[in-house]
Amino acid sequence: MKRVEIFKTNIYRMKDAQRIVATLVSLFSSYKINFDLDDEERILRIESSQLEIETNSIVRKMFEWGYRCERII
Incomplete structure (x- = not known):
């Protein structure tokens, strides 16, 4: 069974996204x-x-790395 989770973040730069x-x-x-x-x-x-x-x-983990991350229900 496929599971998917979606999160709202404050990531703006592609470089940061790729590293994460x-x-x-x-x-x-x-x-x-x-x-x-x-x-x-x-x-x-x-x-x-x-x-x-x-x-x-x-x-x-995202919080520890200094980013906001909130699960979207």
Whole structure:
């Protein structure tokens, strides 16, 4: 079963988004992760085909790195 979580962020630069994606993929290798920086909410999209997505861990990591990240329900 495919699972998807969408987060609102304050990421504005593609360089930051690429670095965050690379780091998150290294921590959560089974996730497919991307940003939509053209969206006004600077969307972080995470998809998993097998595992439950660890939303709290994602939000906490982003906060630790100095970014805002809020799950959109």
